Amino acid sequence: MKKIIATLLCAVLLGATLSGCSLFEKKKPVTLTMWHNFGGDIQKGMDVLIDEFNGTVGQKQGIIINVTAITSSAELQDGLNMILNGDPGAPAMPDIFTSYPKTAILFQQKGLLANLDEYFTAKERSEYIPAFMDEGRFGDGGLYVFPFAKSTEVTFINSTLFEGFSAATGVTEACFASFEGIADAAQKYYEWTDAETPDVADDGKQFYTADSWFNLAQAGMLQQGTSLFDGEALSLDNAAYRRIWETVYAPSVEGGFAVYDGFSSDLSKTGDIICSTGSTAGILFYSDKVTYPDNTVIPVEYSVLPYPVFEGGDKYAIQRGNGLCVAKADKVREEAAATFLKWFTAAEQNMRFVGATGYLPVTGEAFETQLPEYIKTVEDSRIKMMLETATEMYDGYGFFVAPTFEAFDGISKQYESGYKARLSSDREGIAAGDAVSSDSALTEFIASQK
Amino acid sequence: MIREAFLLLRRSKGERTTSLQVRLFALFAMFSVVFVAAGFLFLSLAGIFNAGEHESRVWLEAEMAHLTNGVTTDFSKLSLQSVSLAEQLVRDVHIYAQRNGIAEKDLQSNPELIEGLLSEQMGSLLTVLKNSQCSGVFIILEATVTPEAENAADSRAGIFLKRTETNNITALASKIHFLRGPANIARANGVELLGQWQMEFDVAYADFFDTAITTAKENNGVSLSRLYYWSGRFMMKRNSEYAMLLCVPLIANDGTVFGLCGMEVSSMLFKRNYSPDNIDFPRVFSTLSPSKGSTIETGGGLIAGNSYLNNRDTGELAEISNRKGLYSYYSDNGETYIGLQGAFRLYPAGSPFTGDEWTLALLMPAEDWENAVSEGNTVLYIIGFAFLVISLFAATVVSKRYIHPVVQALEAIKTDDHSAMPKTQIAEIDDLFEFLAKQDAAREAAAAREGGISAEEVTVAPDLSLYLGFVERIGTLTKAERMTFDLYAQGFKAGEIAERMFVSINTIRFHNRNIYSKLGVSSAKEMMVYVRMLNDAAAKKSG
Structure with missing residues (x-):
């Protein structure tokens, strides 16, 4: 009898504690600041995707992507360099930012970037075009620039x-x-x-x-x-x-x-x-x-x-094309950023991004299976023409990536x-x-x- | 235990009696409930249950004060800087016009002079942009370089310099772009064209232009510091970002309104400067929007907060309640928001635009507010509930432990041998046993003295048929019961029998109950009457 009572008591207390915990979890979403360089005519495509993430997966998992800068890649690099050099008036480092490998490596060498390998399984990594992934790997072989917009x-x-x-x-x-x-x-x-x-x-x-x-x-x-x-x-x-x-x-x-x-x-x-x-x-x-x-x-x-x-x-x-870097932080923030990256580069979202911006897809499925069919449906004649030429080049050209050293x-x-x-x-x-x-x-x- | 208690309770209801343990448990339980209830009453009276709301409200009020101060200071400063820019441009344009032998009103008749005029204003525009907390600066003339063109009625020459990276707004390295204006001027000044660049402004979709120019014309003689105009949220044709534009008319000495100049506050700049602290309330946001009565038109203003609220919540917020200054709003998208708001003065007294209502508000989804308010209470409820459960458990255990010796003692009283009762550590019960044992001893002594059956024994003396039945049933006793019976017959007490048989007193009591049952007697005394009769019969037989 005593055992039954003790078990009942523990269950009640555990239940109460867990319900308390879940309340706190729901109330404290992780807010990640983001800088990107997709302004002008391509901003809308990016806005729509980020809004969609915040309203669906983000809302469910308690992740908010808060875009705090949209500017040209050159200006973005200037801002990042200010952070890197600790210049007076430098803005706070964003949690996620677009960057070329040549800038990202400087952050990585200062230990400011998260190694994204830790948040993607081998199977998940294998879904991305290997050459695009390799471009984001630095010195220790870790993945520091995640491919999402290649050109x-x-x-x-x-x-x-x-x-x-x-x-x-x-x-x-x-x-x-x-x-x-x-x-x-x-x-x-x-x-x-x-x-x-x-x-x-x-x-x-x-x-x-x-x-x-x-x-x-x-x-x-x-x-x-x-x-x-x-x-x-x-x-x-x-x-x-x-x-x-x-x-x-x-x-x-x-x-x-x-x-x-x-x-x-x-x-x-x-x-x-x-x-x-x-x-x-x-x-x-x-x-x-x-x-x-x-x-x-x-x-x-x-x-x-x-x-x-x-x-x-x-x-x-x-x-070429820049990738997404994630600032080194606690596991919760890094994991939240990785969740966004996975969602954003999944074939469905990736193709929509391609159609709205003119970048090339980054997953094997999107590039090899979906792109040829997708080109037929693209409404913007400029993007359609560019994608046709790009796929033609991917059949007949060799591609190189710029070396990455300090x-x-x-x-x-x-x-x-x-x-x-x-x-x-x-x-x-x-x-x-x-x-x-x-x-x-x-x-x-x-x-x-x- | 609880089950037993219920059974007892049920049985006791039927028999109209209640066991001591249930009574004691009920007493303890009542104390527990009263204690927890008193605790909640105390917390309630002390305002602890309202602490979440109080704290949230204090936070909102502090944040609102900070926001109001920031927006008031910055927008006032921008207004003054724009007026100052307008005065500077009016002077410079006048000098340019004089140098070229024309008046400002003749600009449209001399389109070939426009690019030169604009080129000379670049210095002033760049200086103001670099020294202001704005995202863009512009000058628009009431003239176009192509007066014969089809779209000349809506095309206006001018320059719009824009800063896209607002994070670096205070840095000298902040880069400036050309959104509108002659490309030659941009290149001569090393300024890149934006992707959305066009040479001239298309004012067909720009209400702000007509409003500012027309109002200036209608209010001839009113000073510039009263004529500036803040447009609502607006996106320039082919641009990608919403903004509010501050417009100041350019008025020549002869009263000709020949254009306007001003500054831009982009949605990103507004977000950067006026996003509330979001540590406690991740979805809180601020907005500066036009309002009509109790409706805030967020679609016409700017919003600062997490995520892309600018794209999502651009409809109207209708006030649904005001509880001591805490407002609730219902939005077009079906969400309810809670927060603080106040009328915001964008214009000085005497301005033709003072009738325009603007509201500065600090809001958050109602769900977030309610969660914050109930957050502390939930913890208190959980603690209270846990305390109650623990108290009831303790009541069960304590009542059982406390009553156990009493019940045991009551059982023991039913036996004859009160002297053999073990000590219970309860003074009153031990006293009672002592008293009963003394009484037993006194009674036995008296009986012995009288050499016969005591008065009590007489009262219980059975008839012959009962005696014979008794003798017959002795054969039904088990071996252990028979041994116990024999020792009683030999005059031993219960305690002595237990010692001789090497068993506990409880075992002897157990045997006693069986012996009474089998022999058809109700007490030791009755049994002893038959034993004596049996002994007497045996003595006669042998004698």
């Missing part, structure tokens, strides 16, 4: 403007197959547009620009069977790099290539270029209108072609700014009648990068 680089062409030029000069779309072809077309375009106003000298227009000259150099070296890196240093003093330099230098200083401190889509909006190479994810930033300085607006159409290859080279393009971010920034500065100053030199030879410019540039 490659393609060629964007303002078909409306190009058709006029093509009809007048006979230059065809075949020129976009190689960098040499683009350089040649750029020279012809400059001369053709310059000739339109014979009374104004040297007012030809620019034809092409690259969103990242550093990525172009990396891809160009691989296309020629070598690498831009020798260990953790740049390898520029060789024939392969000389070829890249010579292909780009002449049209850049003579006016056929634009050297611009912003995205190529900016120049496209005002009809200042005909084509550019950049991330597939940039597709929505190309407007369907060109606005000229006198506020004349004309509707335009774009076409998307595979990334150019140096003549005779192998087909290589960069695999000095990489600094090296890439120094190269990009130094390269643009050199080309801009030499262009100004030519305008002022003070031309420099390509050879001596290269020698000085190589010296400046050491």
